[in-house]
Amino acid sequence: MKDTQMTKVVVVNALRPRKEVIDEVADVLRSGGLCAFPTETVYGLGADGFNQEAVLKIFRIKGRPPDNPLIMHVDSKEMLNELVVDVPEIAYRFMEFAWPGPLTLVLKKSTKVPKEVTAGLPTVAVRCPGHPIALALITALGKPIAAPSANLSGRPSPTNAKHVIDDLMGSVDVIVDGGETFFGVESTIIDVTSEPPKLLRPGPIAVEDLIKVLGREIEVPPFARGLAESETPLSPGTKYRHYSPNTSLLLVELSDYSDLNFLVTAVLSHANELMRKGLKVGIIASSETSNHYRVRGFEVLTLGSRSNLFEVAHNLFDVLRLSDTLGVDAVIVEGFNEVGLGLAIMNRLRKAARYRFSYSS
Ligand code: TXA
Ligand code: MG
Numbered sequence: 001m002k003d004t005q006m007t008k009v010v011v012v013n014a015l016r017p018r019k020e021v022i023d024e025v026a027d028v029l030r031s032g033g034l035c036a037f038p039t040e041t042v043y044g045l046g047a048d049g050f051n052q053e054a055v056l057k058i059f060r061i062k063g064r065p066p067d068n069p070l071i072m073h074v075d076s077k078e079m080l081n082e083l084v085v086d087v088p089e090i091a092y093r094f095m096e097f098a099w100p101g102p103l104t105l106v107l108k109k110s111t112k113v114p115k116e117v118t119a120g121l122p123t124v125a126v127r128c129p130g131h132p133i134a135l136a137l138i139t140a141l142g143k144p145i146a147a148p149s150a151n152l153s154g155r156p157s158p159t160n161a162k163h164v165i166d167d168l169m170g171s172v173d174v175i176v177d178g179g180e181t182f183f184g185v186e187s188t189i190i191d192v193t194s195e196p197p198k199l200l201r202p203g204p205i206a207v208e209d210l211i212k213v214l215g216r217e218i219e220v221p222p223f224a225r226g227l228a229e230s231e232t233p234l235s236p237g238t239k240y241r242h243y244s245p246n247t248s249l250l251l252v253e254l255s256d257y258s259d260l261n262f263l264v265t266a267v268l269s270h271a272n273e274l275m276r277k278g279l280k281v282g283i284i285a286s287s288e289t290s291n292h293y294r295v296r297g298f299e300v301l302t303l304g305s306r307s308n309l310f311e312v313a314h315n316l317f318d319v320l321r322l323s324d325t326l327g328v329d330a331v332i333v334e335g336f337n338e339v340g341l342g343l344a345i346m347n348r349l350r351k352a353a354r355y356r357f358s359y360s361s
Pocket of ligand 2: 148
């Protein structure tokens, strides 16, 4: 069932959100409505986290499988404490390190958390966002906001209001346009109920930094690298295809990226093979390599410099969405080093790609 309705788009200053506007949007949530709003990672599709009906509407509108749980967004540790029990000491150290910010903690849930939010799991994912609009909205509502990313299920996450409008216009009450998001990839998710703590999704808070805070190892399962699908109910989000443009995406990976000529040669050999089959090919590249493809007549989208992975992450979902506008049959995307933010970038690219080729250089 598709809920069709009037959607109001309100433009809000991301640094100084006006209280009257925030209060109005909070009222929409309070009365069971849905609103898309910016966070520092990607836009979220929010509902009052204690309103089961409103939470169910999120699943319906996104076309989200019902066993894929949502993140609860809080404005403080006090609000977190209502949602969780048996919080291990390490969770507080992670919060101290990264909150407000792009780190989501999976903790044991309290009875206050509706089962619709957690898809029946005994745990709940919680984060305190660092974006002024997101924080102000939670505070104005006075309750946690349950929110997944504000895209249709399977599409790249939205990093600006246009992406949200493309996916959700006519199916939500309000879209808060606060401009582009800062990081451009979703929060890092760490499960602190397991021992050692387990990375469920890499994001802007690098696992290397979390290891330093913890003082020991963190488990990084293959699915956190986007390499294998997890079948465990612990991380249902890892079961589904994600982030996909409609155009077929082919990822070319190297064991290391010190020899970019090797990378360009590998990408071009795949491009030529596809062209011999009569397909029109586009390429998503780094700024270091994009001209090599452009001079050969390919449509090229540039993610940013390999020496600035923040730029690459920031542009990633916009570029994946843009690849559908190139008018090509297939898009080849270059891989990146899996260090720091590179782990999050490669996780998203591997999940988005229909085909993946790895080479040892
Ligand atoms: O940056 C973000 O995290 C954004 C913004 C809006 O906050 N939100 C976001 O939500 O990316 P979503 O729903 O697109 O991704 C949440 C992920 C899903 O993969 C889900 O399976 C996982 O979190 N998750 C939620 N609750 C969980 C739980 N109790 N145990 C394990 N994984 C959980
Ligand atoms: Mg999502």
